Structures are given as C-alpha cells and as structure tokens.
Amino acid sequence: MKKIVFAAALLAAALGADAETVVKLQGAGAEKIPVSVDVQGSPAFASSLKKNLDLSGCFQIAAKGAIKVTGAVGASVIAEGRGKALTLPSKATDDRAARMEARKLADKMCEAYANQKGFAQDRIALVMKKSGDVSELCTCYPDGADLRQLTNRGKNIVGPRWRTPHALFYTGIFDAGPQVFEIDADSGANALKWSFKGLSTGAAVSPDGGRVAIILSVHGNPELYVIDIASGTWTRLTTTKYANEGQPCWSPDGREIVYVSDETRRPMLYKIDVATRRKTRLTSAGSQNVDPDWGEDGRIVYVTKRAGGSFIAVLDPAVGEPSVTLVGEAGDWEHPSWARDSRHVVASSRRLLYVVDTYPKEKGGVEPKAVFRNAGNWITPSWSRR
Numbered sequence: 001m002k003k004i005v006f007a008a009a010l011l012a013a014a015l016g017a018d019a020e021t022v023v024k025l026q027g028a029g030a031e032k033i034p035v036s037v038d039v040q041g042s043p044a045f046a047s048s049l050k051k052n053l054d055l056s057g058c059f060q061i062a063a064k065g066a067i068k069v070t071g072a073v074g075a076s077v078i079a080e081g082r083g084k085a086l087t088l089p090s091k092a093t094d095d096r097a098a099r100m101e102a103r104k105l106a107d108k109m110c111e112a113y114a115n116q117k118g119f120a121q122d123r124i125a126l127v128m129k130k131s132g133d134v135s136e137l138c139t140c141y142p143d144g145a146d147l148r149q150l151t152n153r154g155k156n157i158v159g160p161r162w163r164t165p166h167a168l169f170y171t172g173i174f175d176a177g178p179q180v181f182e183i184d185a186d187s188g189a190n191a192l193k194w195s196f197k198g199l200s201t202g203a204a205v206s207p208d209g210g211r212v213a214i215i216l217s218v219h220g221n222p223e224l225y226v227i228d229i230a231s232g233t234w235t236r237l238t239t240t241k242y243a244n245e246g247q248p249c250w251s252p253d254g255r256e257i258v259y260v261s262d263e264t265r266r267p268m269l270y271k272i273d274v275a276t277r278r279k280t281r282l283t284s285a286g287s288q289n290v291d292p293d294w295g296e297d298g299r300i301v302y303v304t305k306r307a308g309g310s311f312i313a314v315l316d317p318a319v320g321e322p323s324v325t326l327v328g329e330a331g332d333w334e335h336p337s338w339a340r341d342s343r344h345v346v347a348s349s350r351r352l353l354y355v356v357d358t359y360p361k362e363k364g365g366v367e368p369k370a371v372f373r374n375a376g377n378w379i380t381p382s383w384s385r386r
Contacts, residue, residue: 144372
C-alpha cells in the first residue's frame with residue numbers, strides 16, 4: 001500500500017530538526033541601481049521593462065536614476081549611465097512585440113550594469129489545473145504577460161520540462177493511459193514521443209540534449225531510467241524493490257541525476273552517477289524533501305517539509321546537508337525551478353506562481369513576487385534556461 005500511496009503522491013505533486021540557516025526575503029537591498037524610464041510610444045514597453053528590471057533584483061525604478069532609459073518604441077530606445085550606453089533599435093508595431101523588446105533590453109541591462117544573467121526572455125511552462133482530472137499546458141513570461149494555452153485536451157497533463165527553448169516534454173494521461181508527448185511551444189504542434197505501461201513522468205532532458213531521465217513503472221516499481229533520444233535505448237539506473245523513485249533532474253555536466261526516493265519511508269533526495277550507478281543520499285532532515293532542480297551553478301533547489309510548513313531550500317551536493325539554506329518563511333511552496341541567473345526560482349504556492357529571490361536581504365534579496373494573479377490553479381512551473 002505504501003508504494004501505491006507514494007507513487008500517487010509523486011504524480012499528484014507533478015499536478016499539484018537539524019539547525020539550518022534561514023534567509024528571510026524582506027525589504028530592498030542596498031545594491032539596487034536606480035533606473036528612470038521615460039520611453040514614448042508604448043505603455044506596454046515601459047510597463048514590461050519596469051517589471052522585468054524589478055524582478056531581476058538588481059534595479060530600483062526611480063524618478064531620477066543613475067541609469068536613464070529614454071527614446072521611443074518604433075525608433076530606438078537608449079539606456080545610458082554609469083559610463084555605458086545600450087541602444088535597442090525598435091521595430092515594434094503592437095503591444096506584444098513591444099513587450100518582447102522590453103524583455104530583451106532588461107536582459108541586456110542586467111548583464112551590462114549588474115553582471116548578472118537576465119531571464120526576462122526565458123519562458124515559463126506551467127500547468128493550469130481545472131476541476132477534476134483536467135489540466136492544460138500553458139506558457140508565459142516571468143513578467144506574467146503573454147500567457148498562452150498550448151493544449152486543449154480536456155484530460156490530465158503533468159510534468160512539463162523544456163527540451164529546448166522552443167519545445168517541451170510532458171506526460172499526458174489520456175484514454176490510452178500515461179504517455180510522453182513533445183510539443184512545440186511556438187506553434188503548438190503536438191506529437192506522441194513514447195508510450196509506456198504504468199506510471200511515466202519526469203522526462204527531464206540532459207544538458208547535451210541527447211538523453212532523458214524518466215520515471216517508469218513498466219517493470220513494477222516506479223524506477224529511474226535513462227532513454228537515449230536518438231536510438232530509444234533504455235537504461236535502468238535504480239532497482240529499489242520496496243521503494244519508489246520520482247522527480248529526476250540532471251547535473252549541469254550531465255554525469256549525475258538527482259531524484260526523490262522513499263526507500264527510508266520518507267521521501268528524500270538522492271543523486272546517482274549515470275555511468276557507475278553509484279548513488280548517494282543527500283538529505284535526511286525534515287519529514288520529506290521533494291521537487292529538486294539542479295541549477296547551472298551546481299546547487300540544487302528543492303522543497304523541504306518541516307515543522308511550520310514547506311520551505312524552499314538550496315544545497316550544494318558536493319558538501320551535502322551541512323550546506324542547506326532555507327529561503328524565506330514556511331508556506332505551501334512547491335516545484336521550484338531555477339532561472340538562468342542561479343539566483344531566482346519560479347515556484348508555486350496557494351494556486352499562484354511566484355518569482356522567488358534566493359539572495360539574503362544584505363545581498364539585495366527581496367520578498368517573492370507574484371508572476372500574475374489570474375484566477376485559476378497554476379502549478380508545476382518549469383523555467384526555460386537553455
């Protein structure tokens with residue numbers, strides 16, 4: 001019975017006492033650069049630019065800024081200050097195009113003035129959970145605009161993961177049971193990729209784009225497998241007769257996978273070497289540790305349940321549990337996914353999505369910001385960073 005309950009819990013999660021350092025995200029940090037925005041021709045451009053600069057954690061919108069953004073949409077926009085000038089030729093003729101140009105400028109300003117990777121142009125995949133067993137796949141941008149529904153199947157969709165900046169894998173639970181699909185995030189073109197017996201979820205693509213880590217129960221227990229995308233060859237990595245695995249993701253170098261297992265009767269994080277199949281337990285504190293995502297700087301973000309609720313946590317797998325940092329206050333956090341700046345994550349809580357700054361206050365960290373406040377139940381975000 002435990003196996004069934006845990007496997008169901010992992011799938012539901014895809015849908016919906018040691019001393020630690022607690023980082024509280026409150027207030028504005030002293031490192032923010034004041035920016036004034038006076039751009040003509042498109043309120044959509046100005047609004048998007050201001051929100052994306054604010055989300056970056058590097059800038060503060062002010063009436064008089066050390067950096068001044070001026071110009072006109074449809075001609076050119078200039079960001080100038082601190083000895084640098086960035087010119088963005090503008091060809092936007094509608095609000096959507098103006099927002100895309102604003103995101104591009106926000107990313108350039110992050111890199112030029114704050115030496116931080118920008119994430120404004122990186123889409124977020126998310127699931128819109130409807131009543132009963134109906135959910136649909138959507139995408140939006142971190143500023144919350146240009147939300148797009150990609151599927152309209154009237155069935156259950158779980159586990160979206162980016163394959164490329166323009167394509168996603170997801171598990172669709174349709175009439176034939178759980179199947180893995182690939183969808184073009186630009187055109188919406190949808191195709192069946194793999195069909196398996198039993199549970200299938202995860203479908204996390206390796207950094208080189210050639211392999212997929214996935215959880216399958218085709219041979220009994222939910223176990224961790226790797227599939228070579230070109231050949232379709234399977235490799236089984238785990239064999240835990242009395243346990244269940246879930247939620248895999250890859251290390252930046254593609255040599256290891258972090259995943260969740262309940263082999264000690266509580267869901268905890270493990271990592272496994274893909275070549276040798278040698279596994280290492282990463283966590284033990286808390287009643288459960290789930291939803292891992294391995295960032296480009298080598299740190300893993302995940303959710304840990306402890307007294308008081310769920311925390312977003314960050315650990316260095318090379319150090320292990322002594323490196324764990326809890327981010328912010330306890331809440332109902334689920335499914336954190338790193339941005340390309342290795343500072344922010346998108347995560348779900350209480351039916352909404354938030355961009356969460358993992359920096360402490362003294363480094364400029366601020367409280368979580370809602371991506372949008374649209375009605376609905378928005379869950380399982382996955383942030384493209386390829």
